[in-house]
Amino acid sequence: GENVEQHPSTLSVQEGDSAVIKCTYSDSASNYFPWYKQELGKGPQLIIDIRSNVGEKKDQRIAVTLNKTAKHFSLHITETQPEDSAVYFCAASIDTGFQKLVFGTGTRLLVSP
Amino acid sequence: GAVVSQHPSWVICKSGTSVKIECRSLDFQATTMFWYRQFPKQSLMLMATSNEGSKATYEQGVEKDKFLINHASLTLSTLTVTSAHPEDSSFYICSARDPGLAGVTQYFGPGTRLTVL
Numbered sequence: 499g500e501n502v503e504q505h506p507s508t509l510s511v512q513e514g515d516s517a518v519i520k521c522t523y524s525d526s527a528s529n530y531f532p533w534y535k536q537e538l539g540k541g542p543q544l545i546i547d548i549r550s551n552v553g554e555k556k557d558q559r560i561a562v563t564l565n566k567t568a569k570h571f572s573l574h575i576t577e578t579q580p581e582d583s584a585v586y587f588c589a590a591s592i593d594t595g596f597q598k599l600v601f602g603t604g605t606r607l608l609v610s611p
Numbered sequence: 612g613a614v615v616s617q618h619p620s621w622v623i624c625k626s627g628t629s630v631k632i633e634c635r636s637l638d639f640q641a642t643t644m645f646w647y648r649q650f651p652k653q654s655l656m657l658m659a660t661s662n663e664g665s666k667a668t669y670e671q672g673v674e675k676d677k678f679l680i681n682h683a684s685l686t687l688s689t690l691t692v693t694s695a696h697p698e699d700s701s702f703y704i705c706s707a708r709d710p711g712l713a714g715v716t717q718y719f720g721p722g723t724r725l726t727v728l
Contacts, residue, residue: 530715541617541704541719542655587654591715598645599717601654 504602
């Protein structure tokens with residue numbers, strides 16, 4: 499089955515810096531890769547996703563890149579703000595039927611003012 | 612956007628009692644809902660996949676008689692923790708797929724914190 503590894507487990511940056519979180523997956527059939535942000539005591543919120551027919555997707559300060567050959571994908575947050583502080587989870591899935599999401603272990607991002 | 616609600620947001624119960632958690636898709640019809648469990652500082656663990664009108668599919672190691680799932684309508688799935696014990700204390704989160712959107716995008720509810728005394 500699919501296995502998703504995520505690094506780093508914690509990341510501390512200064513406000514305004516960029517943050518990068520990386521994930522690798524094992525199943526070459528996976529073709530859907532969402533990223534979720536989870537604040538303390540809340541459910542995960544979808545922030546961006548990418549499908550394997552594209553290599554990069556951007557939404558304002560957030561971008562995701564995908565390297566299918568190497569089987570890894572990354573989340574990039576530019577101009578970080580204190581409100582970006584949260585736990586971020588990557589996930590992988592096959593984009594058909596009822597395939598379940600396989601989550602990474604999470605990255606705790608702390609943005610200091 | 613797709614909105615998923617859960618009720619209650621938190622619940623405290625005594626050992627041996629049963630607790631029901633509701634998951635609703637508010638602005639779309641969800642043919643498939645998912646139930647997750649999350650321990651502190653850990654990732655989400657899928658418990659079961661719930662399809663409207665059929666029996667839920669449970670992940671390996673999840674007791675189907677203990678965690679009863681019902682998906683009786685396109686907007687409501689329920690998780691009942693039967694004969695709850697302290698080790699069942701956890702954060703339970705549901706998610707729903709919006710079939711109106713391409714693919715398997717899942718939208719999550721706000722979670723329910725269960726504490727069993």
